Amino acid sequence: MSYLKSYHTKGIIEAGCDEAGRGCLAGPVVAAAVILPTSFRHPLLDDSKKMTEKHRDELRLIIREKAITWAVGVVSVEEIDEINILNASFLAMHRAIDQLTVTPEALLIDGNRFNKYHEIKHHCIIKGDGIFKSIAAASVLAKTHRDELMMGLHSSFPDYGWNGNKGYPTKAHRDAIRKVGSCEHHRKSFTLLPEQLMLEF
Secondary structure: OOOOEOOOOOOOOEEEEEEEOOOOOEOOEEEEEEEOOOOOOOOOOOOHHHOOHHHHHHHHHHHHHHOOEEEEEEEOHHHHHHHOHHHHHHHHHHHHHHOOOOOOOEEEEEOOOOOOEOOEEEEEEOOHHHOEHHHHHHHHHHHHHHHHHHHHHHHHOHHHOHHHHOOOOOHHHHHHHHHHOOOOOEOOOOOOOOHHHHHOO
């Protein structure tokens, strides 16, 4: 476990924000916002990508129980195609922040860019999910929520193996697109197959 910080600025209410699914070919992008007590500690908490699925599922319940407030925001495939994935990621974070029952005084954003949320100041932190507890907690909630959504979609669209790849551009996922074509849950604004790049030349 890496050592994570409890806050960026002492004495103010901070919400950590992170998204999941930005690089996927299919499915929504999901973000979470979390305000943790500064006393919150858990030995498993880390960047969700470094955790096992079992540990993420375990921590998801603990975070939801112990957080001062938390929320998840979802942006659909149709919206992603309309406004682009970067803006969709910011919108998902905004939707999560909208639902918090306590208004944060500052936002800790995983990444290097963000669209300002009302008048609340924000700090963009590259690889912030491996630095701050609240961002790590948000990464866990966003990842587990999105994985759950993709498992649900898999039951209706089993050809793509979303129960395993969760919509990411794996070889098996792309081979399935070649074989059966894309579906309504694929992002039309994305390059689903590498050969599309040749066709667009």
